[in-house]
Amino acid sequence: MRISQANPDDVADLARLLWLDTHHEDPAERSVDDFAAQLAQWWATRQDSHVAFVARLLQPEIVGMAWVALVPRVPRPGATSRLSADIQSVFVMPEQRGQGIGSALVEAASEHATRLGSLRVTVHSGRTAVPVYERLGFESSRQLLKRPPG
Template structure:
């Protein structure tokens, strides 16, 4: 298995993973239609959303983790402040339990930190919290959330 940053040649595989992840939860377009939509969406966000992918031989995508890089208001002496958020981590069910998701999250978070992110957040389901904690994520009393009513 190889973990690498995705590029435009991975859009069809990413679309397939996103489609499998969402299938049955919300209305979805066919995977080939969605691939074109994803390509346009990603092209409109250069540098703000990166994807890391897990590949097997042959180079089939079996997992992904996205990281959104969010510019922050500058401060005197620090014009390039940013934070990052891990989003849409998914591994095909038949490949789970092998550390692929952890490797993807670790690669995405480390990349964001190398780019200068002041912090990396994740919104997790209950079952995945221990995984994120093993990867160095911790709860923070200063990180608050407001949901729509």
């Protein structure tokens, strides 16, 4: 397995993985190709704030991904460059799960954020993935609150 930072040439594969992970949620999306074009436009304007990491096995095809969103924080006296990070859209092809690919992707994304100076790395996880994130050192926080829509 090889983990690397994605580049614009990987957009079609990233779109395919995002499509496989979520297309059942939005039936209005016409095709994975249409979505790939939209993703390419979206990412072109956000490459400084959203970094994708990809996993490949022996073939060049991508079998997993993890994104990290880098969020500049309001400066404080003595700390004018503050950054937070959020792990997003972690997905591994179903037939490749259970081999440590997702964990390796999350580690790569987290380490990238830390190298850039992120003060914290968060993840909004589905219930079934919580034990995986806990094994990777993530902890629940009573201070991290969310406000439901409406």
